[in-house]
Every structure is written in structure tokens, then in C-alpha cells.
Amino acid sequence: MTIRVVVADDQSMVRAGFRMLLAGEPDIEVVAEASNGVEAVEQAARLHPTVMLMDIRMPELNGLEATRRILAVDERIRVLVLTTFDLDEYIYEALRAGASGFVLKDDPPEQLISAIRIVAAGDALLSPAVTQRVIARFTRLPRRAPPAGFKDLTERELDVFRLMARGFSNAEIGHQLFISGTTVKTHITHILQKLHLRDRVQAVVLAHETGLLDDERE
Amino acid sequence: MTIRVVVADDQSMVRAGFRMLLAGEPDIEVVAEASNGVEAVEQAARLHPTVMLMDIRMPELNGLEATRRILAVDERIRVLVLTTFDLDEYIYEALRAGASGFVLKDDPPEQLISAIRIVAAGDALLSPAVTQRVIARFTRLPRRAPPAGFKDLTERELDVFRLMARGFSNAEIGHQLFISGTTVKTHITHILQKLHLRDRVQAVVLAHETGLLDDERE
DNA sequence: TTGGCGTTCCTACCTCGGTAGGAGGCGGGC
DNA sequence: GCCCGCCTCCTACCGAGGTAGGAACGCCAA
Numbered sequence: 001m002t003i004r005v006v007v008a009d010d011q012s013m014v015r016a017g018f019r020m021l022l023a024g025e026p027d028i029e030v031v032a033e034a035s036n037g038v039e040a041v042e043q044a045a046r047l048h049p050t051v052m053l054m055d056i057r058m059p060e061l062n063g064l065e066a067t068r069r070i071l072a073v074d075e076r077i078r079v080l081v082l083t084t085f086d087l088d089e090y091i092y093e094a095l096r097a098g099a100s101g102f103v104l105k106d107d108p109p110e111q112l113i114s115a116i117r118i119v120a121a122g123d124a125l126l127s128p129a130v131t132q133r134v135i136a137r138f139t140r141l142p143r144r145a146p147p148a149g150f151k152d153l154t155e156r157e158l159d160v161f162r163l164m165a166r167g168f169s170n171a172e173i174g175h176q177l178f179i180s181g182t183t184v185k186t187h188i189t190h191i192l193q194k195l196h197l198r199d200r201v202q203a204v205v206l207a208h209e210t211g212l213l214d215d216e217r218e
Numbered sequence: 219m220t221i222r223v224v225v226a227d228d229q230s231m232v233r234a235g236f237r238m239l240l241a242g243e244p245d246i247e248v249v250a251e252a253s254n255g256v257e258a259v260e261q262a263a264r265l266h267p268t269v270m271l272m273d274i275r276m277p278e279l280n281g282l283e284a285t286r287r288i289l290a291v292d293e294r295i296r297v298l299v300l301t302t303f304d305l306d307e308y309i310y311e312a313l314r315a316g317a318s319g320f321v322l323k324d325d326p327p328e329q330l331i332s333a334i335r336i337v338a339a340g341d342a343l344l345s346p347a348v349t350q351r352v353i354a355r356f357t358r359l360p361r362r363a364p365p366a367g368f369k370d371l372t373e374r375e376l377d378v379f380r381l382m383a384r385g386f387s388n389a390e391i392g393h394q395l396f397i398s399g400t401t402v403k404t405h406i407t408h409i410l411q412k413l414h415l416r417d418r419v420q421a422v423v424l425a426h427e428t429g430l431l432d433d434e435r436e
Numbered sequence: 437t438t439g440g441c442g443t444t445c446c447t448a449c450c451t452c453g454g455t456a457g458g459a460g461g462c463g464g465g466c
Numbered sequence: 467g468c469c470c471g472c473c474t475c476c477t478a479c480c481g482a483g484g485t486a487g488g489a490a491c492g493c494c495a496a
Contacts, residue, residue: 092356095356095357096357097352098357100350100353101349116347121346122350123346123347123349123350124346124349124353125346125349126344126349126352126353128336128341128342128343129341130338131319131341131342131343131344131349132318132340132342132353134342134353135313135318135342135344135352136355137356138310138313138352138355138356139313139314139316154441154442154443155442156442156443156444157442164419165423166423167362167419167422167423167424168422168481169416169417169482169483170482171482179443179444179445180444180445180446182444182446182447183443183444183445183446185483185484185485186444186445187443187444188483188484189484189485189486192484194451198387198479198484199387199452199483199484200419200483201382201385201387201418201419201422202385204385204419204422204423204426205383205384205385205422205426208422208423208426208427211428280474323455372471372472373472374473374474374475375473387452387453388452388453388454389452397473397474397475398474398475398476399476400474400475400476401473401474401475401476403453403454404473404474404475405473406453406454407454407455407456410454416451416454417453417454417482418454
């Protein structure tokens with residue numbers, strides 16, 4: 001099982017460099033090159049490689065959009081983004097686009113090779129500096145600890161809470177739960193009392209900050 | 219500059235294994251061991267090592283809580299969590315607790331050594347399998363694209379929007395912006411019209427889903 | 437059995453939020 | 467100059483949201 005790689009970069013020197021670098025690895029084969037995003041998508045659709053080595057800055061179609069289109073064609077292709085700049089927006093967008101890894105061009109060569117094997121195996125890898133940023137972003141997430149009194153909520157109150165947190169009116173909540181709007185009011189009054197909140201708006205804010213909705217929103 | 223390491227694990231065999239493994243590295247020195255979380259915190263406070271190798275499952279005090287306390291004492295200490303299980307909750311909690319890395323015990327030894335050097339240098343590193351999960355979690359975040367009409371909002375309307383999204387009443391918003399509550403009402407009416415929303419609750423939901431607040435909430 | 441809790445529903449009342457419609461001031465562009 | 471967009475503020479009105487207080491039912495544990 002050799003790992004079939006397509007190299008997408010607009011500089012031919014860079015592509016040649018990768019070819020040379022990977023030529024020494026018996027389990028890795030560079031099967032094609034692409035000099036812009038459009039070509040990259042075409043090659044991916046035609047060859048279905050194991051791994052796409054993808055530069056971000058490319059003419060015609062940038063690497064991020066190319067990644068999205070490639071994965072739309074064949075989601076089994078593993079895209080390893082390889083770029084010079086570790087700008088935050090690039091990283092987040094690349095990961096959202098579905099990239100399996102993010103490696104910097106000035107990382108040591110053996111790290112790139114190991115990254116190719118890792119993503120080919122179905123795992124994921126980020127450059128250490130990039131990992132740093134992703135973790136920072138990740139931990140900065142507004143997942144505040146649920147306040148005292150949260151666990152006093154009954155099952156039914158949680159039902160109401162979840163719907164309220166999605167912006168529904170009392171009548172809509174009642175309709176979805178097959179109860180009257182006045183009952184919904186009762187539940188909400190209890191919720192606000194237990195959580196020491198003033199109105200439903202504060203409840204909605206709290207729900208999002210604590211990640212109350214994250215579970216059932218698949 | 220040698221990297222000074224404390225190994226915290228409740229099994230003495232494991233500690234001995236790490237000592238042996240790291241003995242071959244000239245730039246790494248194991249300066250102490252800890253067999254539970256309490257000892258780990260004590261050793262960290264006493265020796266201020268560069269890196270703490272931290273198991274999660276430990277008696278007395280688990281590795282996650284120990285990590286929090288260590289970083290409260292000296293935030294320069296880099297904690298590298300090293301455990302057998304890559305359970306999601308462990309990972310997220312460890313990163314939130316401030317860990318700089320997450321390595322599995324069945325990763326290859328050279329990867330552990332390289333991880334120690336990486337976190338000692340101030341970067342971060344996750345096991346490939348762990349990286350996979352973090353990315354999955356990360357991209358699953360509810361960062362919906364802002365709806366059409368969002369960019370039609372004026373600067374002042376955005377001011378109001380941001381405060382509204384944090385749960386303030388019209389009067390409170392007016393007070394903070396030095397305008398009257400009725401003016402706030404006017405702005406909100408315009409916001410709702412432009413975004414095609416029914417009431418402020420839906421606006422709050424939208425603000426959180428699109429991450430409107432992420433920027434200025436430092 | 438009795439009491440408590442959770443769920444359901446009601447009436448009555450008040451406040452706040454949102455709409456409608458208008459008005460004045462200020463600035464920049466035509 | 468004039469108009470337009472933005473910001474400010476107002477009155478008046480209505481409906482939704484929230485509170486207070488009560489009531490009925492089922493369930494379960496003491």
C-alpha cells in the first residue's frame with residue numbers, strides 16, 4: 001500500500017523540492033502536480049490520491065476553496081495544508097474546510113514526511129506552533145461552567161430551556177412540547193428563579209455560554 | 219539549558235521507565251518524581267521544572283486538577299499530559315486546565331521525547347489521534363455564517379447589538395451608550411428588520427451562533 | 437396515609453419590548 | 467445649495483413575557 005500524493009503549489013521550484021524530498025521514501029509516491037487550485041481539484045477528481053499536499057496561496061483558486069471542493073468530490077482524500085504563514089484565519093478556515101493537517105514550510109523535512117504518513121493513516125497533525133494557536137482558540141471558547149442551581153432544573157424545565165435557548169416564543173415551545181403556553185410560562189419562571197436570572201434573554205445568553213445546546217445539535 | 223522534568227505517575231514501573239527513556243537524552247534531566255497529584259503540585263512548587271509529565275489517573279488528586287493548581291502557582295511550567303486513554307472529556311478538560319500537550323502512552327518513545335522538547339520551547343503538541351478529535355470538535359463549533367443583511371448594520375447598531383447579545387435590557391444598553399432607552403428601541407427595530415428577526419431573543423441566538431461576541435470578549 | 441415533588445393549567449396584573457410615525461440635528465455627496 | 471443616511475429622541479399603542487397565587491393530578495417515599 002503506497003501512499004499516493006499530489007503536490008499542489010504554484011511555484012515549480014517548491015514542487016520539485018517536494019518530489020525530491022519524497023523520492024527517498026519507498027512508501028510514498030508523487031503521482032501528480034498542480035500549479036493552481038483548479039488543477040488541484042481536477043487532479044484529485046481524476047486520480048483520487050491518498051493525500052493532497054496543498055499550498056494556500058495559489059492563483060485561480062486558493063487552497064482553502066480547493067480543499068472544500070476536493071472533499072466534496074471524495075471525502076476520503078486527506079488534505080495536508082502546507083504553507084509559509086501560520087496566520088490564524090488560514091488555520092481555522094483550513095480546518096473548517098476539512099484539512100487533516102497544517103504544516104509549515106519551515107518545519108523540518110522529516111516532520112513533513114511523518115505528517116504525510118500520519119494523515120494517510122487517518123489521523124491528524126498540526127505543526128507545534130499551529131497546535132499552540134488551535135489550543136488557545138479552543139480553550140478560549142465561551143464554555144463557562146454552569147452556575148449553581150443549574151442541576152436543580154427538572155427534566156421538563158430542561159426541555160423548555162433548550163427550546164427557549166433557540167429563540168422560540170412561549171407559544172412555540174408549548175406547541176412543540178404539547179403543553180399550553182401558560183405552562184411554559186410556569187416552567188420559565190422556575191428556571192429564572194433557580195438560575196437567578198432576570199429574563200429569558202439572560203437565560204439564552206447563559207445557555208450559549210455554557211454550551212447547553214452543543215449536545216443535541218448534531 | 220537543560221530541560222528539567224518532573225514525572226508524575228502513580229505506578230513506579232512507569233516512572234522508572236520514563237527515567238530510563240530520558241536518561242539517554244543529554245538535554246533532558248528528570249529532577250523529581252511524584253506518585254500522586256498532591257505530590258506533583260508540591261514538587262512543581264518546590265522545583266519549578268520546565269516540564270511536568272502528568273498522568274491523569276492518580277490517587278489523592280487527579281492530573282487535571284493538579285495541572286490547574288500547578289499553573290496557578292507558576293504558569294511558566296509546561297504540563298504535558300501523558301495517559302493511556304484518549305477519552306474526549308479528558309482531552310478537553312486537560313487543554314482547558316492549561317496543558318501544553320497530550321500524548322498517549324502507546325505513542326512511540328521518540329515522539330514523547332520530541333514532545334517534551336516542543337513544549338519546553340513554548341509550543342504545543344498533541345498525539346495524532348488526539349489532534350483528530352480536537353479538530354473535529356473545533357470545526358463542529360456553531361460558527362454559522364452571518365446572514366445576508368448583517369453588513370448593512372451601522373456602527374451604532376452594532377454597538378447596540380453587542381450589548382443586547384450579552385443580555386442587557388434596553389435601559390441598560392442606553393445607559394452604557396449614553397443614549398435614551400427609546401433610541402435603543404429605534405436601533406433594535408432597525409436591527410431586527412435588517413436581519414429579518416422577530417425579537418431580541420432571536421437576535422441573541424444569532425449573535426452567539428455567528429460568534430459576534432468572540433472578538434471583543436478578551 | 438400523608439406529604440412532597442413534578443407537571444399541568446388557570447386568572448389577573450404589570451412591565452418590558454417592539455411597532456408606527458414623526459421630528460430635529462449633523463454630516464457628506466451630488 | 468439640497469438631499470440622504472445616520473443618530474438622536476419623542477408619543478402612543480399593543481402584545482408578549484414575567485409574577486403572583488391558586489388548583490388539580492400522579493407518583494413515590496417516608
